[in-house]
Amino acid sequence: MFILLDLRPQLKKLEKMTKQRLILGLLMILSFLACKSDHAKEHTHAHAHGEKKEHSHDHGHHHHMAKEAKSTLQQDLTYPQEKHFKNLRQLTFGGDNAEAYWSFDDSKLVFQAKNEKWNAPCDQIYLEDFKRDRKKPAKLLSTGKGRTTCSYFLPDNKHVLYASTHLADDECPPEPPRGDKYVWPIYPSFDIFVADLDGNITQQLTNREGYDAEATVSPKGDLIVYTSDQSGDLELWTMNLDGSDKKQVTSGLGYDGGAFFSPDGTKLIFRASRPETEEEKAEYKALLNKGLVQPTEMELYVCNVDGSDLKKITELGKANWAPFFHPSGEKVIFSSNHKSKRGFPFNLFMINLDGSGLEQITFDDSFDSFPMFSFDGKKIAFSSNRNNGGDRSTNMFVADWID
Numbered sequence: 300m301f302i303l304l305d306l307r308p309q310l311k312k313l314e315k316m317t318k319q320r321l322i323l324g325l326l327m328i329l330s331f332l333a334c335k336s337d338h339a340k341e342h343t344h345a346h347a348h349g350e351k352k353e354h355s356h357d358h359g360h361h362h363h364m365a366k367e368a369k370s371t372l373q374q375d376l377t378y379p380q381e382k383h384f385k386n387l388r389q390l391t392f393g394g395d396n397a398e399a400y401w402s403f404d405d406s407k408l409v410f411q412a413k414n415e416k417w418n419a420p421c422d423q424i425y426l427e428d429f430k431r432d433r434k435k436p437a438k439l440l441s442t443g444k445g446r447t448t449c450s451y452f453l454p455d456n457k458h459v460l461y462a463s464t465h466l467a468d469d470e471c472p473p474e475p476p477r478g479d480k481y482v483w484p485i486y487p488s489f490d491i492f493v494a495d496l497d498g499n500i501t502q503q504l505t506n507r508e509g510y511d512a513e514a515t516v517s518p519k520g521d522l523i524v525y526t527s528d529q530s531g532d533l534e535l536w537t538m539n540l541d542g543s544d545k546k547q548v549t550s551g552l553g554y555d556g557g558a559f560f561s562p563d564g565t566k567l568i569f570r571a572s573r574p575e576t577e578e579e580k581a582e583y584k585a586l587l588n589k590g591l592v593q594p595t596e597m598e599l600y601v602c603n604v605d606g607s608d609l610k611k612i613t614e615l616g617k618a619n620w621a622p623f624f625h626p627s628g629e630k631v632i633f634s635s636n637h638k639s640k641r642g643f644p645f646n647l648f649m650i651n652l653d654g655s656g657l658e659q660i661t662f663d664d665s666f667d668s669f670p671m672f673s674f675d676g677k678k679i680a681f682s683s684n685r686n687n688g689g690d691r692s693t694n695m696f697v698a699d700w701i702d
Contacts, residue, residue, distance in 0.1 A: 376686055376696070378662040384679075384698040389686060390427060391437075391694040394419075397682040398669050399427065399695045402452040403520070405673040408680055409440065409450040409459045410695060421446040421471035424461045426496060427695065440498045444469040448489070449513045453540065454520035458495050460504065462512035464488040475591055482591040485510045485533065491525060491542075504542035510590075513556050516540070518674065519564035522604065524548070526556040533592065535569060537604065548606040552580060554592045557620055559671075560604070562628045567604060570597045570620040570633075594618060595642075599633060601652055612654045617642075621668045625649065626676030632660060634668035647681065666693065672700065 376387040394414025401408055408427035413419055417436040424447050425437035441447045445465030452459050464472050467488035475484050489512040493502040505511035507529065514525035520540070527536045535548040535555045549555045551573060558569035572594065574583040586592060599622050602609040613619050615637035622633040630651045636643055647660040647667050661667040665684040672679050679700045682693050
């Protein structure tokens with residue numbers, strides 16, 4: 300009897316410790332599962348080079364600035380399968396940050412962001428110089444008026460080009476109503492401008508009523524490629540750096556856009572929709588007449604700068620877009636949801652120009668897109684929902700590239 304009475308407090312103490320450990324273990328498991336859950340829904344970032352996934356709300360209403368919190372990712376923000384990345388660095392923490400493109404000397408990035416904390420209710424153009432105070436907004440290069448898209452450095456590294464609607468209205472243009480089908484707006488008020496790194500507009504490259512946007516520059520420094528509806532359809536066009544000698548490149552019915560030059564400047568890689576049945580063609584034309592396109596089915600095409608030798612290089616289904624040439628010029632990296640059952644996640648893939656050798660590059664559970672290799676081929680910039688602290692922000696990342 301004495302022994303039992305003597306052991307009872309110890310048994311109660313052990314029982315209490317066991318319960319505490321069980322509760323702690325359950326909390327850790329629940330916390331892990333919460334981190335792995337898919338917080339980021341599909342985006343509706345209707346800028347011209349491609350689409351992030353669709354949100355359940357207007358994705359300008361962000362949210363708090365995401366903190367560099369604990370993550371299910373490895374310490375350097377990569378997943379174990381991401382063997383091509385090293386020293387991955389997150390550059391923004393909150394808002395929607397996308398289409399980060401290198402300067403020709405690889406010292407800076409120009410990007411677009413939608414962030415109410417930066418007083419940008421719709422996309423504006425910003426400079427990333429890698430030295431800025433992360434607690435403050437990046438340097439604004441666009442006017443702060445209207446809506447912008449698709450910025451890119453010029454060869455002098457002192458000017459950028461971008462498309463903007465600010466001449467038509469100081470306010471953000473209206474977004475299309477949400478319906479049964481997912482659509483992007485094709486604003487006829489977009490024109491292409493050149494600005495210096497203090498935000499002064501130095502030139503206007505297009506000046507017409509109609510969609511002119513999605514401009515990028517050849518590594519040779521001689522040409523600009525962009526998307527225009529000047530012919531009545533959304534086609535690729537080229538022009539000189541001063542806006543002269545505009546030439547139509549593509550002519551197939553469908554949305555041709557998001558084009559980039561090969562490293563030697565001789566080819567173009569782009570994504571396109573190609574309606575095939577009479578019903579699909581009629582639907583495409585009807586939407587285009589309303590200033591809309593439906594980007595849910597796109598494949599990648601490559602051609603010479605003059606449009607010759609056009610080849611379709613993917614046949615994956617769903618949305619394949621945001622392509623960029625690998626430094627070798629022999630393959631391209633791009634974003635795709637072709638392996639996804641619900642429309643997302645989007646991850647980065649790489650494929651040879653002949654359509655062989657498909658390789659998955661990123662393994663995020665929500666969204667990776669807008670890849671661009673630095674001109675020296677040593678780094679890659681892209682946008683991702685990874686490590687966003689559980690909100691729906693899309694942020695910019697830069698990594699060393701390992702072939």
